[in-house]
Amino acid sequence: MKLAVAFLLAAPGLAQVGSDRIVLGIGPWTANASVDTSAWKTFGNGPSHTGAYLGVYGVGSTEFLWNNIYPQDIQQVAVKDGVVYASPWQYFGDAWLRALDSSDGSQLWKYDFDQCYSINPPTVDGEQVYVQRGNHSGDTHLWSFQSDTGVPNWVAPHAAQWERYLAPCVADGRVFVNGGYYGGMYGFDQNDGQQLFYLDLPQYDQWVPSYYGGRLYSFVAGTLMQHDPANAAIDWSLALGWNWSGWSMDRTIAIANGRAYLVNSDGLYCIDLTTGTVAWQYAGNFNGTPAVAGDRVYVMVGGMVSVHDAWDGSYEGLCIGSGAVLQQPLVTDDAILFSSATETFIFDRAKLSLRDWLPFGGELTLADGRLFIAGSNVLLGDGIWAFTIPGPSEAQPNLIGDVEPWRLVGPEPEVHSLVTITNSGIAPTGKYTAQLRLSDDLILDKDDPVLRLLRMRSLDPGESISGTMRLKWDSNLTGKYVLLDLDSRGDVSETDEANLFPTGAIQ
Template sequence: MNFAPAALEVIAYEGAPRTLEVAVKSSRSIDSVVNVGIVADRAGLLEGVQVERTAEALSYKAKLTLSTTMGVGEYRGALEIRLCYDEPLTCARPVEGAPWLLPYTIVVRKGTDLSPLRPLAGAKDWGMYQGSAQHTGYVAATVNPGAFGRRFRVELPETTESSEIAVAQGLVALVSGVVPYIPWSVHGIHEATGAPAWTVATADAWVQFNPPALADGMLYTVSSGSPSLWSFSAADGVLLNKTYLGSQRKIHLAPTVESGAIFAAGGNYGGMSRIAAGGAGVDWSKDLLWSSHWTPAVQGSLAYAYLADTLHAIHVADGATAFTIVDPALGGSGYTAPGAPAIADDGAVFVSRVAFRPDLPYTGLLRFDPIARSLSWSVATQVLSQPVVAGETVYALEGGALQARSARTGASLWSWNAPSAFAGKGGQVDPLPLVVVGDLAFFCTIDGTMALDLKTRQIVWTDPSIGRLAVSANGILYIRGTTELVAVNLH
């Protein structure tokens, strides 16, 4: 018998469920019916075991559920894998070669630390997609992995589409729902404790709430089905305004808020709209293209959208087109990448062309120069994430690696290969999560959320949860999965 992994190295949290998968490959077939048993060398280690055959010959998959009663500490030992012609508990008639041992090291960490919230120097409210109206995904703060620890974990209603969260002024905002089975809701959660602040549900089966934005004491979300901007009081969830946008029934990212104004997908057949502060009516709408899974980026007097092979720059004052820059690599294909432009401090605009179908060969990373009104550079690469802009460096998940590039030239500075495939919960076409905090990059693989030291290129922290990522002004890392929200103290 061969096992993958050959030894279990597991991080779990006190009181939280944890399920492991082990691939089992037999070197030969067994003619008779046998029983399988997985026996722990100590009581209270396993809560459940499930073994099933896979499509590959002589291959099986074992799901092991750890006990939630395990205390904080480190556990070392070995699981005994039994194949028996009789009952596995006694196994008086074992299959030749049985039993086999699967070594394990299980580290159980403290599951809750509700220490007083403290601002993290350099961090700001994560009020919208990738943190701000510029969508850089970068937090200019210094954190020490040795101080990381779970603040709380709360269970959430299932969500199958885009599940980005927003965090501002001590409130976590998110939406939940499953099309077309579970009605959609908007939730406010206290950052200090993880306790619910309020929940607003819609009884309209045609309404799907998209990810929220938090700004100026308001929560904003654009609905699909009945395309409108919903404006709630962040304090108590009271609906203050509902503004019809006239866009098509598409899924979108969180609206972008800058200087009080709200920018979102809108227009008669798709495009961009500016809505007055508080959601008090549409100031203007600009028809651009019928598309989904995007949101504008805003800096100064211009709002940007990358749609149909083209970077559109729109005057925020009146919605007039300032200029457009065509992406020549696509040659008028009409392809629109999901996500949003990311704007550097110097005004340069970066775009990830993420292909949401395997038959689309249009993947790549681009830099536009709004002053020269030209494409500065483009790199053909299998980009999977938003670009994260941190000073003179732009980071992205590319293929199986985290890639660091020169923001000015696009040249590769270094590349680090991930130990397993990148992952991220949410809509299937959304860019995968990537956030940089100081010298640490946070991302998800199929094995969990990881922090990579950008100087040493070593993994310095892991968590078994997977999901969309956000970092609050109080130095809390959030991992929003399909059915859970995990908060991690970063200082």
Template structure:
């Protein structure tokens, strides 16, 4: 029997366990009766219990689970999987065992950094860069790649790249990526860094503005866009991504607001703005296309597709014609109360006219006792289709008809069917000290990656089990070069995904 899945190579946050699948192919060997198995290793890293799945044509998957009690350290050696014909694993098969090498690092928040792994960067086929809040203009947080957990290797770590405000869901400015670089705003400036090692490349300082401040950026076509400043000194700025030279400075109005990232689409950039709430559209050459007043809320990002630009302001979802700003339709959210004048997230565009949102910032009020509701707006028929009450503090991720929504009460990640809102499955963080979700999750073809106040987890979408974890919270992003970023006020960690 030949192991086909290769060496087990994982990072595990201390006090958490993970699931590991080992795939093996039988050659000239047919198990006698039902194939059972047990596992062991010299370090006591894995639990004895093994689940065996027959895949057909002599292929088997052995599912192992690590112990959560292992001290922080690096563990190397071999896992022996004993092959048996009885459940207690006392009667050996004709092939009595297989051996799988492992290299596992159990990491705590006190552990020393294990060392950089600066492999050569290359773009993933069919994957776009992380261009705005939650990656794309639909804000789905979805990246169309299969991630092998054994390839998730810590690349580099550096100090925090920013700390930019007090928005309920944006206490730091989420970074964006393009062409081997990432861009982050904070400390009154926008800075470009190289993905390969996190080294800074250029910065633009906004202290020349009357009220210097910055908001999260977006990037498109080699240009970085950012709303900056407050009151009468507020602008939409654009910079050459290569050298930071200023390309555009268009005046806006605001009060003391913070905004999430703008979006860029078909030669135009759209942003939250206005002294009393609203949305701006600018040509990427700087001319104002339109301004439309909306209810007085800030801390949101527009969404966009070929049909419209979408603004969720808590009280309503409003659709705009992209070039003129003409209101195409507006669907009221009658369950909203404007307690804090911030949304703290964005609408997410799904399929079949479905757009999803919640009054995220309201979920922080009174310890979450006020709550909110995850809501589906049917933009084809013009009404609210369903609501699910809860405490949804961050924007959900979306892929293939499923919303992945962190809920603070009950405390869990919820996988919900977009058509009906029905709960498909849920995942509860394992540690008693985990009490909140740090930021929006991201999703790939096979993994959901989410961050609590303590750890970041990769959860297999089929088994709903953790397959990788790291002992730090953070905003999450995945670049075209296959780098996962975990970004917090304490530091920035880059993880190779390939």
């Protein structure tokens, strides 16, 4: 259904490429599923693993709600529809999956597995919960459970040795996981567990592929690959080099705005997914999985989080904690959260200053106005701690854009990119103006010609729309960018005023 553009016009300074005018359209706009701040379904909060929570953490006190103590470490929990799904980190010990009421921690159901080497973090999607149980070849499986009862739906075997895994990636009716006797990647049908493919990859564990824009991405031992999600066929690969430091990756890829952000052994990388090439690199001894939100990337380095410009990698600041930061920063519209094994830190996203501190450490999940810490306290031991977050002090909208990689389409030919605009705030945006500008770089200059001026209707809180941007391809466009400048006239007072979202380089 057509939703948003009141008019599309050729604004003054419409670009000329050679002797031909750029023919550009955008739309029709169609509605997406609304932003669901009541759920955190998997590692990184979705199959693209951005680590972003589309909502406001708020300024004020983080209030204790409940805790459950267990005899084992707990891995990052998944949350959906007021239910917390939890599994333990264990070594040939008791293996289980629990469902808890998110409001008070009471147990709704529990499934006990046979004793095994590893039970791994859960992913919840739709009415199913997915978890891998690892116990060497012949006794390693991907399990699907009914989310409301804990009854198994199906169990799919896959090859393995003694491995641990990140939470399964669920997208496009499929479940993607790390596995294989000598390393690799599997795809399974989400509904019945039928194996769709296996791809042999280097023998590393503790990673999972990422899904974005209809393609699947793996990153193992310094090589990034783009795959067809139906059969894992490789579209392209990019070798970045790799310094071996063990047989566990302990990371995956965060993907947004047509770019993949990842930590290699020699630094932080941004990969343009249109070209399959390095957009920028920032050298450093980083670790884990970056988080990306708006125009910034957040990456762990020791007991700190380093902040970088998402478009050129330039250093913008440092959030200083203590101890080794775990897994991935968590970024909201207004805050940066990260934790060590014993402490959690909440920083202001704009000022990079400390807002709050908690004497509990572990892996973080944010959903439905609650912060869940799966980890430990020096006095109380291991368990899950739940807190109520302050929330927004005023009702504000917040515009977020995402621009997928360019695709060459048709005999003309044209290049297409899917544009998504979301209001992650809690107030309507009101009508606003956006621009599409043509640029030689990723910086908006006053001389960058306007391709289109867009009059956009108001977006309600949580509303998200998508439309296809179309350019008539011309060889003179190669290497240029289109800049999506949301709220170009400053009509909307937002939580985060960063509104420039560039495409990948046109090819």
